[in-house]
Amino acid sequence: MPALVSPTADVHDSFRTAMAEFQAEGRGAPDDESMIGREIREYGDRWADPAVFRAYVDALRADALEESPRPAHFVPATTLWWVDGTDYLGRLAIRHRLTDWLREYGGHIGYDVRATARRRGHATAMLRAALPTAHALGIPSALVTCDVDNVGSRKVIEANGGVLEDERHGKLRFWVPTAPVGSAR
Template identity: 65%
Template sequence: MPTLTAPIERVRESFLAAMAEFRAEGRGDRQDFSMIGSEIRAHADTWSSAEGFARFVAELRAQALPESPRPAGYVPSTTLWWVDGAEYLGRIAVRHRLTPSLLEFGGHIGYDVRPTARRRGHATAMLRAVRPVARELGIDPALLTCDVDNAVSRRVIERNGGVFEDQRGDKLRFWVPTG
C-alpha cells in the first residue's frame, strides 16, 4: 500500500525511471515551471550517481527548514514522496506560506504522479494524506490551483473538499480544508 515518506535514497532506481517517463512527455524543458520540471533541469545530471542522488534527497529534506538557503522568491516547503515499497509513484509538496505569486498561481500544495501510475487514485490519496501535514504547519485551508483544462486535477482537488474560489488567467483556484 502506498504511503507518504520524506524523500529517501532507497527508491533511486524507480525515481530515475519515473523521471525518464516525465521527460518522455516533455517535462523539464525551459517552459516547464513545475516542481518536476525545475528538479529535472537542476539535478538530472547528478542523479545517476548514488552520491549525487543522496545530495538531492538531502537538499529536498532541507527545503523544509526556514534557515535553508533557497532562491529569491522561494519559501520553505515540505516535499514528500508517494511510494509503495521501493516504487516511486509521485511527489507532493506543501509550501509553508504564500508569496504574491503563489497566492495567484501556485498555491500551498503541488503534486505530480508519474505517468505509468496515473488514473489509479494516487493523486487523490496523496492529497488526502498530506492535508494533516499542512494543518500541522498552520495552514487551514490550503490553496490549490490547477490549469483550466486539467479536469483530472480539478476532480482530485474537489474529492478532497476543495471549494472553487475563482479563475485567474489559466488557473483555477480552490481552498481545501486541512482538518
C-alpha cells in the same frame, strides 16, 4: 500499500525511471517552471550517481527548514514522496506560506504522479494524506490550483473537499480544508 514519506534514497532506481517518464512528456524543457522541470534541468544528468541522489534527497528535506538557503522568491516547502515499498509513484510539495505569485498561480500544495501510475487514485489519496501535514504547519485551508483544462486534477481537489474560489490567469483556485472533518479549526 502506498504512503507519503520524506524523500528517501531507497527509491533511487524507480525515481530515475519516473523522471524519465516525466521527461518523455516534455517536462524539464526550458519553459517548464514546475518543481520537477527545474530539478530535471539541474540534476537529470547526474541523478544516476548515488552520491548526487543522496545529496538531492538531503536538499529536499532541508528545504522544509526556514533557515535553509533558497532563492529570494521561494518559501520553505515540505516535499513528500508517494511510494509503495521502493516504487516511486509521485511527489507532493507543501509550501509553508503564500507569496503573491503562489497566491495567483501555485498555491500551497502541488503534486505530480508519474505517467505509469496515473488514473489509479494515487493523486487523490496523496493529497488526502498530505492535508494533516499542512494543518500541522499552520495552514487551516490550503490553496490548491490547477489548469482550467485539467479535469483530472480538478476532480482530485474536489474529492478532497476543495471549494472553487475563482479562475485567474488560466488557473482554477480551490481552498481545501486541512483539518479533519468534525474537528475544531
